[in-house]
Amino acid sequence: MPLGPVRPSPLVEQAAARLRAQIAAGEWPVGGKLPGETTLATELGVGRSTVREALRALAGAGLVRPRQGAGVFVIATEAAEDWPTRLRRAAVTDVYEVRMGVEVQAARLAARRRTPQDVTAMERALDGRRAAAGADDTAFVDADIAFHAAVVAAAHNPVLADLFGQFRPVLREGLVDLLALTGLRERDPNTGDGAHEALVRAVADGDAETAAEVLRAELEDPFGD
Incomplete structure (x- = not known):
């Protein structure tokens, strides 16, 4: 399903929530690679810096992990509890x-x-x-x-x-x-x-x-x- 653009503010939180929902829905399974920053930015209607911060938030929640030179991969479908x-x-x-x-x-x-x-x-x-x-x-x-x-x-x-x-x-x-x-x-x-x-x-x-x-x-x- 298409991601759809997000509203102006707060962009990072909205982008992270949208990506989180896609992960939970199985759009990108555990072990799967997310689209690149440019693709995500286009689908979400935000800048690459916003996507980058949203991905950092997802990494902090234990949902994704970046691999140097390979991209960002899903490691869990539910955020770890703090x-x-x-x-x-x-x-x-x-x-x-x-x-x-x-x-x-x-x-x-x-x-x-x-x-x-x-x-x-x-x-x-x-x-x-x-x-x-x-x-x-x-x-x-x-x-x-x-x-x-x-x-x-x-x-x-x-x-x-x-x-x-x-x-x-x-x-x-x-x-x-x-x-x-x-x-x-x-x-x-x-x-x-x-x-x-x-x-x-x-x-x-x-x-x-x-x-x-x-x-x-x-x-x-x-x-x-």
Whole structure:
């Protein structure tokens, strides 16, 4: 079927969408070669530079791959999901298992690298968690995650911090659901306070292995004490 011209703006996005649709429809099968830039530009009614940028976008999505001197070839008919999208689709149990690895290592590093400012931030976050004991489950979970974020920040590893930041929306939803299902806070509105206090103490004392073990045990029994 003919591609047809695209409208003036935004040209690159429209051109990429049109090419993506053709690939998904099987116009160019996996392993097949796309027409040259000049041909695509003519069919789409855009300049070659627009086609070039559209092809870059498709390459970034994992749909095509250029081969030096040979052209551009289709390598998939569906775009690969980016990391945030995969996290949103992941089971909370899977995310939680990865979270444990990230946070236990972060606790270990925090105990070795913490500054006085980091300890203060953790103590304030612990106070915030305690203050949220009188609030609803959502507010309490937000305060709990803020505390854990303070521990991760004290590790001074930007990659760990970025990973934790990506997990936060999925964790928040999962923990709110967990509290609703278990009713843990009906018995103890500030559930898990002892473990969190012990973690602050271990990090402040520079005891890396105790910090890691406290956090590992706490994550294996979320909101336990």
